[in-house]
Amino acid sequence: MTSRGVPVVPAVAAATAIIFFVLTAGQPTATAAIVEHTFIVSQVNMTRSCKETLVTVVNGQLPGPAIEVTEGNSLSVHVVNKSPYNITIHWHGVKQRLSCWADGVPMITQCPIRPNHNFTYRFDVAGQEGTLLWHAHVGCFRATLHGALIIRPRHGASSYPFPKPHMEIPMILGEWWDMDLAQLDRNMVDGDFLDNPTAMTINGQLGGPFDCSGIVKDGFVLDVETGMTYLLRLINAALFTEFYLKIAGHKFTVVASDANYVNPYTTDTIAIAPGETTDVLVVADAPPGKYYMVAVALQTPKPDQQLPFFMTSGTVQYRSHNNGTRGHHNVAPVVPDLPDQHDTMTTYYFHGNMTSLRHPRRPQVPVHADEHFFVTLSDGSICRHGHPSCKRSGSNESILVAAMNNVSFQLPV
Structure with missing residues (x-):
């Protein structure tokens, strides 16, 4: 090859x-x-x-x-x-x-x-x-x-099996790492999970609130017009982080996930895991002004390893009806009420509300299964070079592995 x-x-x-x-x-x-x-x-x-x-x-x-x-x-x-x-x-x-x-x-x-x-x-x-x-x-x-x-x-x-939006906007949530990503990978293989990203991003931007000179910086800005509907194509491209996303004063109508239409449902909080995509409709129906769009990094409670608190923000800004330019420059944006970073139930209920929408051009999901599989997923470490015993937890004598039904994969030499 x-x-x-x-x-x-x-x-x-x-x-x-x-x-x-x-x-x-x-x-x-x-x-x-x-x-x-x-x-x-x-x-x-x-x-x-x-x-x-x-x-x-x-x-x-x-x-x-x-x-x-x-x-x-x-x-x-x-x-x-x-x-x-x-x-x-x-x-x-x-x-x-x-x-x-x-x-x-x-x-x-x-x-x-x-x-x-x-x-x-x-x-x-x-x-x-x-x-x-x-x-x-x-x-x-x-x-x-x-x-x-x-x-x-x-x-x-x-x-579309939902109201046609006036505009579609891809929005990619991610992590910013100051360190060499090749070294990060080597650390992970060795079982070292002590490295943390520097910040979180929306479409590659950190989201302020200040730049290096101390000047207020908007980060990602979504300009909207009153009464219009926007389709946000949300993507989580982070390595590890699940996000909660909220826009102050607005609600989302979830219409698709991972290139599959879902029965629409309304929520004020989006939960999106790494590699996941979610399509949502947002109607610009709030009083004209500026509203923060905030993504906060979710993490499991103690005794699991705790990461620093990470969040990033953008701004939803209403355009003026008179000339189409941004208005309300001197008005402080409205801040959303965010879920706690340890609130795992919000993501549980968010994903539990997703039900597939019957697509007229797709076959129905079979009601009865012919075969049943039991699959277990696990993480752990093994000794290098097949040694029967070794030091674990960050030692160079062991290597981190994931397994499916107790079978793991090793790259060819």
């Missing part, structure tokens, strides 16, 4: 370009558009929390470029690895029917893309609608190598 794939398209066609053309091969009675992207993986210096950090990103962006396809399209992504690390890209949640080779899991479905090599992912995006994400699947690099993957219905927004 080799990491060198189909040659990359010329630079003039590349980085964020999307090329549509009719695919005539295959079924002569059907047509499918091909959506084509080029991802340049490289390292750039970015400043967050008043410190410059070398980070690995796609096309110089954090988050990386959003990919938008229509259900039934084919996707072709040329990945050019200009970083010093092995890289693969995983298309999180894509079912990969008849294209498991494109799933992007290193040493399982493909060899990693080595530095100064390239690889082309090609697969169909069929039978799914909604929001997913793409991210790196090597080490901890998904903390900075990630972006939205939006699958639109083939009959347009008018076929």
